[in-house]
Amino acid sequence: MSAHAQKWSFRITPVRVLMILIAALAAAIVVYRLIFGLGAVSNLNDQWPWGLWIGFDVLCGVALAGGGYGTALIVHILHIEKFSSIGRSAMLSSMLGYILVLIGLFLDIGQWFNFWRPFVSWGYHSVLFEVFWCVSLYTTVQVIEFGEIATERVGKKWHSFFKKILPVLLVIGVLLPTLHQSSLGGLYLTEVGKLHPIWWSPYIPVFFLMSSFFVGPAMVCVETALSGWAFKHKADLKVLRGLAKIGAVIMLLYTILKIVDFTSRDVWPYIFAGGLEGNMFLLEITLGVLIPLIIVFSPFGKTRKGLVTYGALTAIGLVINRLNVVITGMVNYYGPGYVPAWTEIVVTVGLVCGGILVYCFIVENFNIVQHDEESPA
Amino acid sequence: MSKGVLVDLTKCVGCGSCTVACKLWNKREFDKDSPAVGLNPQLDDQNWTTVSFNEVQKDGQPVWRFVKQQCLHCEHPACASACFAKAFQKTPEGPVIYYPHLCVGCRYCMLACPFDIPKFEWDKSFPLVTKCQMCSTKVAEGQAPACVSVCPTDVMTFGERDELLALAKKTIDSDNRYVKHIYGENEAGGTNWIYISDIPFEELGFRTDVTTRPIPEYSHDFLKYTPAVAISWGALLTGLYAYTKRRNKIAKEENKDVPM
Ligand code: SF4
Ligand code: SF4
Numbered sequence: 037m038s039a040h041a042q043k044w045s046f047r048i049t050p051v052r053v054l055m056i057l058i059a060a061l062a063a064a065i066v067v068y069r070l071i072f073g074l075g076a077v078s079n080l081n082d083q084w085p086w087g088l089w090i091g092f093d094v095l096c097g098v099a100l101a102g103g104g105y106g107t108a109l110i111v112h113i114l115h116i117e118k119f120s121s122i123g124r125s126a127m128l129s130s131m132l133g134y135i136l137v138l139i140g141l142f143l144d145i146g147q148w149f150n151f152w153r154p155f156v157s158w159g160y161h162s163v164l165f166e167v168f169w170c171v172s173l174y175t176t177v178q179v180i181e182f183g184e185i186a187t188e189r190v191g192k193k194w195h196s197f198f199k200k201i202l203p204v205l206l207v208i209g210v211l212l213p214t215l216h217q218s219s220l221g222g223l224y225l226t227e228v229g230k231l232h233p234i235w236w237s238p239y240i241p242v243f244f245l246m247s248s249f250f251v252g253p254a255m256v257c258v259e260t261a262l263s264g265w266a267f268k269h270k271a272d273l274k275v276l277r278g279l280a281k282i283g284a285v286i287m288l289l290y291t292i293l294k295i296v297d298f299t300s301r302d303v304w305p306y307i308f309a310g311g312l313e314g315n316m317f318l319l320e321i322t323l324g325v326l327i328p329l330i331i332v333f334s335p336f337g338k339t340r341k342g343l344v345t346y347g348a349l350t351a352i353g354l355v356i357n358r359l360n361v362v363i364t365g366m367v368n369y370y371g372p373g374y375v376p377a378w379t380e381i382v383v384t385v386g387l388v389c390g391g392i393l394v395y396c397f398i399v400e401n402f403n404i405v406q407h408d409e410e411s412p413a
Numbered sequence: 414m415s416k417g418v419l420v421d422l423t424k425c426v427g428c429g430s431c432t433v434a435c436k437l438w439n440k441r442e443f444d445k446d447s448p449a450v451g452l453n454p455q456l457d458d459q460n461w462t463t464v465s466f467n468e469v470q471k472d473g474q475p476v477w478r479f480v481k482q483q484c485l486h487c488e489h490p491a492c493a494s495a496c497f498a499k500a501f502q503k504t505p506e507g508p509v510i511y512y513p514h515l516c517v518g519c520r521y522c523m524l525a526c527p528f529d530i531p532k533f534e535w536d537k538s539f540p541l542v543t544k545c546q547m548c549s550t551k552v553a554e555g556q557a558p559a560c561v562s563v564c565p566t567d568v569m570t571f572g573e574r575d576e577l578l579a580l581a582k583k584t585i586d587s588d589n590r591y592v593k594h595i596y597g598e599n600e601a602g603g604t605n606w607i608y609i610s611d612i613p614f615e616e617l618g619f620r621t622d623v624t625t626r627p628i629p630e631y632s633h634d635f636l637k638y639t640p641a642v643a644i645s646w647g648a649l650l651t652g653l654y655a656y657t658k659r660r661n662k663i664a665k666e667e668n669k670d671v672p673m
Contacts (some may be wrong), residue, residue, distance in 0.1 A: 071538060072538055073535075073536070073537050073538040073539065073540055074518075074535065074540060075534075075535030075536050075537070075540065076536075080535070081535060082455070082456075082457060082523070082529075082532050082533060082535070083529075085520035085523040085524060085533060086520065086524060109650075112654070113650050113653050113654045113657070114653060114657050115654075115657035115658050115660075115661050116657075117661065144519070145517050145518045145519050146516075146517070146518020146519075146520070146533065146534075146539065146540040146541065146542075147516055147517050147518040147539055147540075147541070148518075149539075150498075150516065150517050150518070151517060153498045153515060153516075153517050154497045154498045154517065157498045157499045157500075157515050158499065159496050159497040159498050159499045159500075161493075161494050161629065161632070161633070161636070162494060162495050162496055162497040162521070162632070163495075163632045163635065163636060164495065164496075164497040164519065164521050165497035166636065166639060168497055203654060206654070207647065207650045207651050207654060208647075210650055211643065211646055211647045211650060214642075214646060215639060215642065215643060218635075219635070219636075219639075222632065222635045222636070223521070225631040225632050225634075225635055226491055226494075226495055226524065226525040226628050226631060226632060227524060227525075228624050228628065228631060229527065229620075229622050229623060229624055230524075230527075238634075241635055
């Protein structure tokens with residue numbers, strides 16, 4: 037395609053204008069934060085050193101953007117071709133997600149001009165070291181992977197080069213997330229005795245890995261619905277249903293492992309004690325795992341509406357889960373001393389808006405949807 | 414061998430000299446809104462050590478006990494194992510030192526420390542983590558930390574950790590006023606600052622549910638699988654990539670053949 041010259045396009049709609057305004061306000065707060073420090077824009081304190089930015093921007097962002105690696109695994113490594121039509125959009129939103137995560141991480145560190153330090157000062161005994169390396173390498177890999185799409189339009193002479201290195205990148209691009217999705221959970225292993233026993237578990241890395249995997253298909257369902265609405269393009273229902281089924285199997289395994297874990301550590305009493313932690317956990321698991329499971333295996337799960345509901349609930353459940361780990365699960369230990377400041381919230385919303393705007397721009401200008409992947413070039 | 418300090422809480426009168434010595438030696442500011450001594454003093458970026466006043470019951474009588482708090486300089490420091498830039502390092506002499514130029518300001522150390530010691534300079538543009546350094550330059554010369562040497566009632570004894578442990582055991586065994594627990598002997602795998610007391614530690618605000626397993630072991634147990642997982646998973650993925658691609662190709666060719 038693209039033999040004829042195309043113009044760059046970006047439709048302006050009222051929703052987009054609103055998103056641009058929010059993103060601009062967030063950018064202003066970011067500048068203020070970089071000059072005057074973290075204390076000036078956040079409600080974090082010595083009791084609550086980590087809050088919304090780590091909890092949502094980083095932990096949720098990485099998991100939600102995880103749709104990319106699961107899809108890459110299914111489409112490009114296992115070559116299950118019926119899923120290939122959604123490969124590109126899933127990987128694009130994943131790349132943008134990771135870039136947002138990196139920005140979120142960058143904003144959250146006190147000595148931001150020192151961000152490169154762990155590249156040379158090797159604290160390899162830290163789980164955070166693994167997170168840091170994998171996330172930055174993986175984002176780089178995704179940007180290079182995107183090069184294959186970008187060079188269809190700009191810098192065309194590099195296209196064959198990108199096509200050639202793609203297989204290596206794809207393998208690395210599935211490997212790295214597997215490592216850091218679990219190590220994000222592994223960060224919390226040191227919180228033994230601090231993080232509430234409902235969430236602190238020796239298996240927490242496995243739980244993080246599994247949930248990041250099953251939220252992938254869920255996000256694909258939501259994203260295709262959204263972009264279908266924005267770009268009048270409908271993803272094949274069969275494809276979505278197949279993906280959702282794969283996700284649901286992992287969800288089922290996740291539930292079983294939770295049951296085993298709770299039984300072996302004798303956690304059940306906490307769950308039904310009616311306290312904040314127990315109730316938040318019930319919310320997380322019912323909304324984010326049990327109802328989605330029922331939907332997938334019921335007739336409702338065969339409809340587009342059903343799949344979107346499944347996807348949205350799973351994603352919301354994951355967000356609740358990560359925030360429970362970062363905030364709810366720590367309240368018992370640190371006391372209720374943290375509510376995000378409005379500035380923290382605006383920056384988070386602004387980052388998401390910025391990501392959506394860039395996504396729209398790329399979809400409108402590059403060949404992302406309805407692309408027959410790995411067709412003879 | 415590694416140095417430590419034995420704190421005998423029965424001897425403390427709550428004068429706060431140690432907190433003053435700490436501020437002078439380490440050039441920390443005095444802030445009357447955040448005193449280092451009193452009913453509920455908080456460790457923060459200026460208060461590296463505090464002395465809290467606690468009214469507790471002893472044999473049915475109310476009594477006052479004064480508790481000095483500071484970094485315990487763990488034998489297996491969680492802060493150092495958590496830091497991904499090596500900004501915390503344990504020295505062979507005992508102190509766990511923070512090197513500001515290496516710090517990124519991620520605050521993972523604050524979460525990892527089982528005693529909630531590291532604090533952050535929240536009101537600075539380029540904030541750093543701060544905590545008691547056990548006056549490491551003095552310790553390196555064989556001298557006691559500033560707080561220890563000014564104490565008028567000899568609450569603290571500076572010396573080799575194992576000798577201090579033996580002394581602590583002897584003291585609590587020979588005098589039945591003491592509770593039979595040396596705080597710091599096993600907490601978080603052992604600390605270089607250890608405490609003895611005549612009031613149970615939990616009543617004095619000590620965290621007594623700390624794991625006795627060194628915290629770095631929890632992360633090590635996880636990280637040790639990384640290389641193996643990376644290599645075998647990478648190999649598996651590469652194999653699957655090649656295999657499924659070839660299989661699809663063959664399937665396609667056969668499909669083409671059949672209907673022709
Ligand atoms: S008490 Fe906390 S800050 Fe001090 S050495 Fe131990 S883990 Fe590190
Ligand atoms: S805040 Fe600084 S010292 Fe603490 S873990 Fe992060 S980089 Fe290391």
